[in-house]
Amino acid sequence: MLQIDNLQAGDIVIFIGTCNTVEPDVMGFIIDDHAGWPDDEQAVLIQFFGKHDIDPLHYYHRELDDFLEKGEIRIQHG
Numbered sequence: 001m002l003q004i005d006n007l008q009a010g011d012i013v014i015f016i017g018t019c020n021t022v023e024p025d026v027m028g029f030i031i032d033d034h035a036g037w038p039d040d041e042q043a044v045l046i047q048f049f050g051k052h053d054i055d056p057l058h059y060y061h062r063e064l065d066d067f068l069e070k071g072e073i074r075i076q077h078g
Contacts, residue, residue, distance in 0.1 A: 004064050007044055008033060010078030013064070016071070031056055 011030045028046040044064075045056040067073040 004061055004068060004075065005042070006077070007061065007064070007075070008078070012076040012078065013046055014074045014076070015067070016074060028057075034058060 028048040032045040034043040042061040047056045
């Protein structure tokens with residue numbers, strides 16, 4: 001079981017490491033649960049703001065769980 005199985009819209013994800021997708025110390029909001037999109041894996045859409053205001057990015061739960069285990073993200077449940 002992943003550590004982040006309870007993610008939902010309104011949660012905040014802070015990227016504090018050197019994840020490949022965004023610069024460190026960037027905050028994003030989970031705006032949608034994308035379970036089953038485009039396949040059966042659990043996933044979410046994260047919207048970034050400020051200078052990182054781009055289209056929402058798709059992250060699988062397993063990706064976020066890996067980031068969490070490496071200490072590259074923090075999650076604040078809304």
